[in-house]
Amino acid sequence: MSGLHALPRALAVPALLLIAAEAAMRLGGGTTSDALAPPSAVARALAIGLGDGSLLAASLATLAAAIGGLMLGGALGLLLGLLFGTVPALARLFSITVEAIRPVPAVALIPLALILFGFGYRLEISIVAFAAIWPMLVFTQSAVAGVEPRLIEVARALRLPLGARLWKIVIPFALPRIFVAFRLAAGVALIVAVTVEIAVNPLGLGYGMTMAQQTLRPAEMLAYLVWIGVVGWVLNVALLAVQRRAFGRFM
Amino acid sequence: MTAPIALRNVGLTLGGKRILDGIDLEIARGSFTCVVGPSGCGKTTLLRLVAGLVLPTEGEVQIGGTRVVAPRRDVAVVFQDYGRALLPWRTAAGNVSLALEAMGVAPRARPARIRDLLGRVGLAEHADKFPAQMSGGMQQRLQIARCLAQQPEVLLMDEPFGALDAMTRQGLQDEVLALVGDSGATVFFVTHDLEEAAYLGDVVIGLLPHPGRIARQVAVKLPRPRDQLATRELPEFLRLRRELFDFMRTAEA
Numbered sequence: 013m014s015g016l017h018a019l020p021r022a023l024a025v026p027a028l029l030l031i032a033a034e035a036a037m038r039l040g041g042g043t044t045s046d047a048l049a050p051p052s053a054v055a056r057a058l059a060i061g062l063g064d065g066s067l068l069a070a071s072l073a074t075l076a077a078a079i080g081g082l083m084l085g086g087a088l089g090l091l092l093g094l095l096f097g098t099v100p101a102l103a104r105l106f107s108i109t110v111e112a113i114r115p116v117p118a119v120a121l122i123p124l125a126l127i128l129f130g131f132g133y134r135l136e137i138s139i140v141a142f143a144a145i146w147p148m149l150v151f152t153q154s155a156v157a158g159v160e161p162r163l164i165e166v167a168r169a170l171r172l173p174l175g176a177r178l179w180k181i182v183i184p185f186a187l188p189r190i191f192v193a194f195r196l197a198a199g200v201a202l203i204v205a206v207t208v209e210i211a212v213n214p215l216g217l218g219y220g221m222t223m224a225q226q227t228l229r230p231a232e233m234l235a236y237l238v239w240i241g242v243v244g245w246v247l248n249v250a251l252l253a254v255q256r257r258a259f260g261r262f263m
Numbered sequence: 264m265t266a267p268i269a270l271r272n273v274g275l276t277l278g279g280k281r282i283l284d285g286i287d288l289e290i291a292r293g294s295f296t297c298v299v300g301p302s303g304c305g306k307t308t309l310l311r312l313v314a315g316l317v318l319p320t321e322g323e324v325q326i327g328g329t330r331v332v333a334p335r336r337d338v339a340v341v342f343q344d345y346g347r348a349l350l351p352w353r354t355a356a357g358n359v360s361l362a363l364e365a366m367g368v369a370p371r372a373r374p375a376r377i378r379d380l381l382g383r384v385g386l387a388e389h390a391d392k393f394p395a396q397m398s399g400g401m402q403q404r405l406q407i408a409r410c411l412a413q414q415p416e417v418l419l420m421d422e423p424f425g426a427l428d429a430m431t432r433q434g435l436q437d438e439v440l441a442l443v444g445d446s447g448a449t450v451f452f453v454t455h456d457l458e459e460a461a462y463l464g465d466v467v468i469g470l471l472p473h474p475g476r477i478a479r480q481v482a483v484k485l486p487r488p489r490d491q492l493a494t495r496e497l498p499e500f501l502r503l504r505r506e507l508f509d510f511m512r513t514a515e516a
């Protein structure tokens with residue numbers, strides 16, 4: 013990031029693209045496309061969606077599922093990462109299992125989860141949780157295994173018991189990287205939540221977008237798309253700000 | 264009283280490699296012992312054995328008459344790489360606190376102890392600084408304060424000033440002499456700086472490599488308190504310096 017000075021210039025490109033799109037749609041001559049709408053119509057649909065609360069309600073539904081899954085999967089990944097990072101023998105024991113399960117795309121579990129949970133939050137949360145485990149596990153494990161060996165010696169020389177060693181040395185040392193993992197997992201959680209909604213689950217932003225598409229309202233569909241982008245962007249910016257506040261001092 | 268540090272025929276083989284061999288050593292209570300020797304001869308390993316961070320494959324290390332089988336809280340270690348030995352997410356006060364927490368000092372009693380310890384190493388004004396905001400000399404002082412928090416009987420220092428500039432180093436040498444003079448701790452000090460060894464020590468031990476073994480034990484008969492200018496100009500200091508340089512030359516040959 014090169015600061016605020018670059019912002020006007022950086023905004024010039026998207027602004028020009030939007031104008032070009034608007035112009036093309038209008039000059040294209042009465043295009044009533046099923047897939048496209050001019051930016052002005054998208055903006056109107058966005059304003060209406062925000063005004064009547066439908067976008068906000070859908071956002072809350074998606075975020076609830078995404079955050080629920082993130083917490084569940086993130087906690088599991090964190091725990092396993094801590095365990096595997098501190099006890100290498102355990103990591104070796106489970107490595108083949110983990111390497112076999114990890115590449116399974118989370119969305120490939122939709123049919124299975126559908127049988128188990130039916131439509132609704134539990135379906136979506138379980139899929140998101142599965143996807144969120146891996147970034148947390150992999151990053152936490154490597155962060156914990158990479159704790160400065162000198163600090164481990166300091167802990168040994170002071171005879172810190174295992175709990176204190178984890179809580180006072182290992183976890184704080186690994187925390188900045190664990191937080192990066194959490195940010196990644198949060199991004200993944202949002203993507204997977206919306207994907208599950210688009211694919212099967214009748215709730216949230218993904219479902220709203222699919223409905224707009226199927227009822228031939230392209231402006232509304234694109235408004236959803238823009239809004240999903242905004243939600244993802246805000247999420248990332250907020251987590252980055254937290255990261256900078258929490259770890260900026262000594263990193 | 265038994266010698267606070269005694270090594271009896273200590274040997275160490277790691278991965279089939281003989282690293283230390285037949286180390287016999289008695290260190291008197293309250294004395295200052297310096298260890299010199301060519302790079303890789305096993306100085307650090309010897310210190311780690313005394314610390315209980317490594318256990319010997321033969322013989323035994325004793326502290327205060329009991330066999331060392333693990334690190335002890337009354338034995339403090341000052342590492343050379345202070346930048347890695349401090350907790351970067353804790354302030355100076357927090358880093359000292361770590362040792363007090365390990366010692367089981369009650370939370371209410373800690374602030375006063377921390378103030379006192381930081382004051383003793385000249386960091387009273389810097390209690391709220393993080394290590395990254397401190398100079399190398401200050402960071403090493405902080406590590407020493409954390410070790411003093413253990414109220415150690417034995418202070419082990421592995422080239423503690425090796426990474427510092429000459430002026431800072433001399434200042435810290437005098438501070439360490441004053442601090443251990445006050446506390447009465449027994450000091451085991453590894454260095455590759457022969458003048459530093461002669462200036463600080465009561466005894467200088469010379470190691471030879473492959474495998475690491477004690478080849479020389481020199482008594483330092485220089486008056487205390489030592490003085491950076493006067494002591495270093497004494498004929499005895501110059502003679503010692505010469506003796507140690509000759510030893511190193513043959514050791515490295």
Ligand SMILES: Nc1ncnc2c1ncn2[C@@H]1O[C@H](COP(=O)(O)OP(=O)(O)OP(=O)(O)O)[C@@H](O)[C@H]1O
Binds near residue numbers: 282300304307
């Ligand atoms: N864990 C280990 N496994 C195998 N060999 C080791 C181990 N630790 C140290 N050594 C070897 O033991 C020898 C002594 O190492 P040590 O670090 O004690 O030397 P040193 O005298 O402190 O050297 P320097 O002056 O460079 O600090 C070296 O040859 C080193 O390679």
Ligand SMILES: [Mg+2]
Binds near residue numbers: 306307308421
């Ligand atoms: Mg060494």
